[in-house]
Structure formats: structure tokens, C-alpha cells
Amino acid sequence: MTGPAPAEPPAPAEPPAPTDGAEHPGWVRNVSVFLTGQTVSLLGSMLVQYAVMWHLTITTQSGSVLMLSIVFGMLPQAFVSIFGGVWADRHHRKLLIIGADSAIAVATLALALLMVSGVDDLWVIYAALAVRSTFAGIQTPAVSAMIPQIVPASQLIRVNGVNQTIQSGMMLLAPVVAAAIYANFDIVAVFFIDVVTALIGVGLLLAVRVPRLVRADAAAPPSYFGDLAAGVRYIRSHGPVKWLMTVFAVTMVLVGAPSYLTPLMVTRTFGDEVWKLTANEIFWAVGMLLGGIAMAAVGPRVTNRMGLIVGVVLSAGVFTAGLGLATNMWVFFVLGLLVGTSFTLMSAPAMAILQETVEPEMQGRVFGFVGIVMTVAMPLSMVAFGPLADRYSVESLLVLAGALLTAFVLVVLAIPSARRSLAAVSRPVADADADADAGAGDVVPTSGTTTG
Structure with a gap:
């Protein structure tokens, strides 16, 4: 994920990227599968979040330890998000999400195995939190940028509403489930569950058909930092x-x-x-x-x-x-x-x-x-x-x-x-387009798609 993906120029007969519901065949199925996978994966991540917080509170009773857990659990994501956004524009977003989710699962599995073997030093937990946060910085912008590729423009606000509902529901459900697991087993059990939920999320995402963007400058893409500077200038x-x-x-x-x-x-x-x-x-x-x-x-x-x-x-x-x-x-x-x-x-x-x-x-x-x-x-x-x-x-x-x-x-x-x-x-774009003159002519697309 350190260099640009090989250029794949669009075939001459390839249609432009779909822009409304009629040109998103099967979008309901794609979105349903995608959100189901993300929900399962999110539940596992939130279980870890609560379990780690409670574990550190109970075993150390230290405010400094909790502060450091927040630093290691949040700052890497904030920093990596800058670069994760560039990767999301240079590589296949679906593959980025799969890779990031898989890396988070591997880091969690490694932490679980270390703790089973008796290695439970604070630095091990901090390191795992930092790795999880780092790959979350890659995954999060890719997820947000991928949604418009599988959702009609007229349904974006609805799908974002559903996504917000799911996240809010997890805020109610996850503490209860985490408390039940942590009280009856231990924190390692929570880690193993998170690995399973991550694999389920990856498996469901593999079943989602996502158009791959082909940039207009794919033949001669700018440098990595050129892309980053272009993003800042754009905003x-x-x-x-x-x-x-x-x-x-x-x-x-x-x-x-x-x-x-x-x-x-x-x-x-x-x-x-x-x-x-x-x-x-x-x-x-x-x-x-x-x-x-x-x-x-x-x-x-x-x-x-x-x-x-x-x-x-x-x-x-x-x-x-x-x-x-x-x-x-x-x-x-x-x-x-x-x-x-x-x-x-x-x-x-x-x-x-x-x-x-x-x-x-x-x-x-x-x-x-x-x-x-x-x-x-x-x-x-x-x-x-x-x-x-x-x-x-x-x-x-x-x-x-x-x-x-x-x-x-x-x-x-x-x-x-x-x-x-x-x-x-x-x-909404759909309403604006409806008011536009139908005879204004076709808009020349700035990018094509290939299916991945």
C-alpha cells in the first residue's frame, strides 16, 4: 500500500460511473451485505474498546494508564487518516478495507495469544491499540468514499441515516455484551470474538461488487505528496x-x-x-x-x-x-x-x-x-x-x-x-438534475470504472 496501483485504462465500451438508482443494479443487495458486514465488524471493535477500558481500570486503577490508552488508541488513526485518504484515491477501496480489517484482526489475535501465554504487560496492550488505530485510519476514509460507489445519489442520505442508526444501536448493545463476556470469561475471550467478527465482515465484503475508479490522470499519476497537496488545495x-x-x-x-x-x-x-x-x-x-x-x-x-x-x-x-x-x-x-x-x-x-x-x-x-x-x-x-x-x-x-x-x-x-x-x-443532486434542461447534452465523465 505504499505505491500507486498499476494503471488500468477504461475499455472504450465501458460506461461512465453509475450516478443514479437505475444505473446501480442490485444496489439494495450490495448495501445490505456491506452494512451487515460492517455492523458485525463494528460490534467486535466496540467490544474490545469497552473490555480494554474496563480491564485497565480494574487492574491498574490509574488515570495515567487510561490516558495513555486513549492516546495510543486514537492519535495513530488521526495521523494515518491523512495518508489513508490518499490511498483510498489511488487504490481499490474495497481491497483497502479488506486489508485493514484483516490487519486489525491479526493484531488482535497476536494480543490474545500473547496474553494467553502470560505476557500481559501494558506495552503489549498499547502496541495492539496503536496497530488497530493505525489501520482504522486506512479503513475509515475508504469506507466513506466507497459508499457513493454502491449507493444511488438519491439514497445517500437514507443509507447514511441507516449507518448512523447502526452505530448508535451498537453504543447501546456493545457495553451490555462486553460486560457479559468479560464478567463470565475474561478479556482474551473478547479478543477472540473480535477476530471472528472481523473475518465475517471481510467475508461479506468480498461478496459486494464495487466499481473501481479509474482516474483521469491514471496514465501519469502525480507523486504521493502531490496527491496529498492536491487534496488540501481542493478543500x-x-x-x-x-x-x-x-x-x-x-x-x-x-x-x-x-x-x-x-x-x-x-x-x-x-x-x-x-x-x-x-x-x-x-x-x-x-x-x-x-x-x-x-x-x-x-x-x-x-x-x-x-x-x-x-x-x-x-x-x-x-x-x-x-x-x-x-x-x-x-x-x-x-x-x-x-x-x-x-x-x-x-x-x-x-x-x-x-x-x-x-x-x-x-x-x-x-x-x-x-x-x-x-x-x-x-x-x-x-x-x-x-x-x-x-x-x-x-x-x-x-x-x-x-x-x-x-x-x-x-x-x-x-x-x-x-x-x-x-x-x-x-x-439533492437528483432534484437539481430533474430541473436541468434535458437537452443540455451529455456530460463528459472525468473518470471511468472497472468492476472489482
């Missing part, structure tokens, strides 16, 4: 992508604060009973689940996507400030649910817009940077707000985060170039 010069990613990043930072600080407020204000902390997590997860279900059900009928995104981000700001003003615990929980719902209602159409707007041969690099935002933004918010929570009340910080998010959206809307850029991608 900076492409108004809709630049502003959408900015909104996404700032929302992640300011929603990250309440998501991390709410357990602290529950403990300080409403009591430290375990059931209250559990209820807080459940309400947030259910909110995200409901948002995903809503996007899966009605997403394709949304004609003003930027209106929806702006509206729910503003709502998230108001609800976040409300968290800090809530004096009743159940009102606090419901507001957390509404923030979770708002976040999903924002992220599903935002991902669909990027998948629909960005040229196919640039999507890997764009989603590589999206991966960095998603990996770094929320921990970054904790770096900023965490120490403040030791000096000021959590309530005041939540009000501040909500006010900042609301003010940020209003400032963006006041910038003419931002307003024009976001309005340009507000309507």
Missing part, C-alpha cells in the same frame, strides 16, 4: 466542502464538551448513583438512534438539506445551553437525548452532501480529513473544557458551549460567501 478552494467541514468540526468540538462533561454534572448535581450515570448515557445514545432512524425513514424526501443542518445545529446549541440551566434530572436527560438527536440529524445529511458533491477521485482524501476531524475534535474539546470543569461549574461551561455554537452558526450565516457556498449544495 481550501472548494467553498461548499470547506464551509461544511468547518461547521462539522466546530459542532464536534462544542458538542464534545457536553457529551464528556454531562456525567460529571450528573455526579455533582443529581447524585453519584450508577443508575443515574447509566441513564444519562442511554438517553444520549437513544437520541442518536432516533436521529438515525428519522434520516433513514425520511432522508430522501429532504429537499433543503442545509436548512436542516443549520436548524439542527442551532437547536443543538440551544439544547446544550439548556443542559446547563436544567435543575430537574429528567429534564436534563431529555435535553441530552435532544442534543444526540440533533447531532445525528446534522451528520447524516452532511456526509451525504460530501459524498455527492466531491468528485469520486477526491473523496478518499476529503474523507481522510473528515476522519481527522472526527477523531481529534471531541478529545480536543475535553482538553479545553476538562481543566475548566475543575475551576468552574459544569453548568456554566455547558451554557458557554451552547452559546458559542449558536453564535458560530449565526456568524457563518452572516458571511455572504459561506451562505452562497452552502446554498449551492442544499438541494
Whole structure:
């Protein structure tokens, strides 16, 4: 995965990349198989995440150890996502996902075997977390960039809604399953299960037919770092992508604060009973689940996507400030649910817009940077707000985060170039095409496809 794939120029009779449902034969079956495999693989990964966290907490009772586990488990993905995005644009995305998932399974299997043999030093766990995170940085942008290759443009928001629903559902299911396995067996059993789920995910992905992009510059591709620089220039010069990613990043930072600080407020204000902390997590997860279900059900009928995104981000700001003003615990929980719902209602159409707007041969690099935002933004918010929570009340910080998010959206809307850029991608491509003059002629494709 260190060099460009051999060029495969499209055959003269090869049709251009499919762009709507009629030209995606079998897309429902492909998407169903793909999401099933990703769900099984995600469950295994989340089981490991919870089991490692609990294992380190119980065996070391050290905050520094937990901090290092987060560093090794997250920073490599943030760094590698930059390069993973370039690989996703230079190589077959399906094969990248299979290779990354397989490498993660091998690293987990090696960790399990070492622990069975009695080697359970912290550095072994840290090394395994770093390897898993590294290959996640390759896998994640490839998955996001591959979805538009197998999904009609008119169904992107629905499929992203389904994907968000699955991820939110895993947030409810995985802790329960991990607790049952860890309590009745040990952490090694969780590792072996993760290996099996990864292999199932790889096997199902092998059954998905994915078009392979053929870049217009395939005959003389730019250098590796030339590709990376082109991705940076693309994001900076492409108004809709630049502003959408900015909104996404700032929302992640300011929603990250309440998501991390709410357990602290529950403990300080409403009591430290375990059931209250559990209820807080459940309400947030259910909110995200409901948002995903809503996007899966009605997403394709949304004609003003930027209106929806702006509206729910503003709502998230108001609800976040409300968290800090809530004096009743159940009102606090419901507001957390509404923030979770708002976040999903924002992220599903935002991902669909990027998948629909960005040229196919640039999507890997764009989603590589999206991966960095998603990996770094929320921990970054904790770096900023965490120490403040030791000096000021959590309530005041939540009000501040909500006010900042609301003010940020209003400032963006006041910038003419931002307003024009976001309005340009507000309507789904399918609706825009329906309004276009049918006699305008065929568009010359910038890339072809071969099937892999």
C-alpha cells in the first residue's frame, strides 16, 4: 500500500460511473451485505474498546494508564487518516478495507495469544491499540468514499441515516455484551470474538461488487505528496466542502464538551448513583438512534438539506445551553437525548452532501480529513473544557458551549460567501438534475470504472 496501483485504462465500451438508482443494479443487495458486514465488524471493535477500558481500570486503577490508552488508541488513526485518504484515491477501496480489517484482526489475535501465554504487560496492550488505530485510519476514509460507489445519489442520505442508526444501536448493545463476556470469561475471550467478527465482515465484503475508479490522470499519476497537496488545495478552494467541514468540526468540538462533561454534572448535581450515570448515557445514545432512524425513514424526501443542518445545529446549541440551566434530572436527560438527536440529524445529511458533491477521485482524501476531524475534535474539546470543569461549574461551561455554537452558526450565516457556498449544495443532486434542461447534452465523465 505504499505505491500507486498499476494503471488500468477504461475499455472504450465501458460506461461512465453509475450516478443514479437505475444505473446501480442490485444496489439494495450490495448495501445490505456491506452494512451487515460492517455492523458485525463494528460490534467486535466496540467490544474490545469497552473490555480494554474496563480491564485497565480494574487492574491498574490509574488515570495515567487510561490516558495513555486513549492516546495510543486514537492519535495513530488521526495521523494515518491523512495518508489513508490518499490511498483510498489511488487504490481499490474495497481491497483497502479488506486489508485493514484483516490487519486489525491479526493484531488482535497476536494480543490474545500473547496474553494467553502470560505476557500481559501494558506495552503489549498499547502496541495492539496503536496497530488497530493505525489501520482504522486506512479503513475509515475508504469506507466513506466507497459508499457513493454502491449507493444511488438519491439514497445517500437514507443509507447514511441507516449507518448512523447502526452505530448508535451498537453504543447501546456493545457495553451490555462486553460486560457479559468479560464478567463470565475474561478479556482474551473478547479478543477472540473480535477476530471472528472481523473475518465475517471481510467475508461479506468480498461478496459486494464495487466499481473501481479509474482516474483521469491514471496514465501519469502525480507523486504521493502531490496527491496529498492536491487534496488540501481542493478543500481550501472548494467553498461548499470547506464551509461544511468547518461547521462539522466546530459542532464536534462544542458538542464534545457536553457529551464528556454531562456525567460529571450528573455526579455533582443529581447524585453519584450508577443508575443515574447509566441513564444519562442511554438517553444520549437513544437520541442518536432516533436521529438515525428519522434520516433513514425520511432522508430522501429532504429537499433543503442545509436548512436542516443549520436548524439542527442551532437547536443543538440551544439544547446544550439548556443542559446547563436544567435543575430537574429528567429534564436534563431529555435535553441530552435532544442534543444526540440533533447531532445525528446534522451528520447524516452532511456526509451525504460530501459524498455527492466531491468528485469520486477526491473523496478518499476529503474523507481522510473528515476522519481527522472526527477523531481529534471531541478529545480536543475535553482538553479545553476538562481543566475548566475543575475551576468552574459544569453548568456554566455547558451554557458557554451552547452559546458559542449558536453564535458560530449565526456568524457563518452572516458571511455572504459561506451562505452562497452552502446554498449551492442544499438541494439533492437528483432534484437539481430533474430541473436541468434535458437537452443540455451529455456530460463528459472525468473518470471511468472497472468492476472489482
